[in-house]
Amino acid sequence: MPVLKKIVIQDFRNIELQELSFSPGINCIWGGNGEGKTNLLDAIYYLSMTKSGIQTAEKFNFRRGTSAFALSGLYRLREGDDARFSIQVTDCAEKKIRKDDKPYQKISDHIGALPIVLVSPADSDLVNESGDERRRFVNAFVSQMDRKYLIDLQQYGKLLAQRNRLLKEHEPDEGLLETFDLQMEPLAASIAQVRTKFCDDLLPIVQNYYSAISGGREQVGINYRSDLSKRSFSSLMKDHRQRDAALGYTCSGIHRDDFVFSMDGFPIRHCGSQGQQKSFLVALKFAQYEIMKKRWGFPPILLLDDLFDKLDMDRAGNLLKMVAGNDFGQIFISDTDKTRTETLLGHISTDRAFFRASSGSFTKIDGDI
DSSP, X not given: OOEEEEEEEEEETTEEEEEEEOOSSEEEEEOOTTSSHHHHHHHHHHHHHSSOSSOSSGGGGBOTTOSEEEEEEEEEEETTEEEEEEEEEETTSOEEEEETTEEOSSGGGTTTSSOEEEEOGGGHHHHHSOHHHHHHHXXXXXXXXXHHHHHHHXXXXXXXXXXXXXXXXXXXXXXXXXXXXXXXXXXXXXXXXXXXXXXXXXXXXXXXXXXXXXXXXXXXXXXXXXXXXXXXXXXXXXXXXXXXXXXXXXXXXXXXXXXXXXXXXXXXXXXXXXXXXXXXXXXXXXXXXXXXXXXXXXXXXXXXXXXXXXXXXXXXXXXXXXXXXXXXXXXXXXXXXXXXXXXXXXXXXXXXXXXXXXXXXXXXXXXXX
């Protein structure tokens, strides 16, 4: 299983230049708000996914006053087999990704090579924001395990962009629109089918984790909503063609799908407390972890950013009981509260390392924090 042994970060967010070596077990990063804990975890995520798990706009990943950043990680892929992965990004949108100094022909070829799961405060957007956030989560999740899904998604996106450009013309060519629809239909059907199975597989695992975290106080649910659930893609496009032309973009299709999160039958965004929402989101990400572990046969790297925020000590303790089990691999945990970190992590495996974050610099600490 991939284990991050060492990372080198240059000009990423508030990190000017940093080289760190990690434990194969638990790595705890402690420090105040704004010191760089989240940036370190996001740099690790970036090495796996070739994009930030927090920032959607690349321009915010450059350290202030710079026009490029670089990340490099030395991973143990299996016993006796190490590999170095590196990413260089410039402000002109150029992105170079290499494995052992050999460039990838396509960025998508790297996705899934270093399986990873990120739990962060930004996950609250999955509950509170639009369906774009939930689709982004599902796409990143499934793409790590299913290359065909990733390729179908990319191809659908390209055709959708071309269709939308055509719709912006004064009188869009009906025949050309129909041609796009015919090309997009099998891709849409395949994507929707994968998403349906994904939800069916995901829900019982989320429910189990939520029950373990919360003590079985509430029942949570996930419902997949798609325009394709009641009609075919071609009929949907045909019936909405005039409206699409008037709006200048494609207003229906699998790019409009949503995933509704509920608690006791009501939308969790309306009825769930902050602690309940956080518990649900952690359960969702732990379910992702379990599914990916089953798919790959080994646990992915787990990033837990500010994990204990908005959780009472009982829920936090229940979480750590799961994390401390033998089913988890390499883990990175960040926290702002030194005392809480010491208390909750004090009885977990001795195979661990501690780091103090300060203004984008990280110091490894021998022994306890």
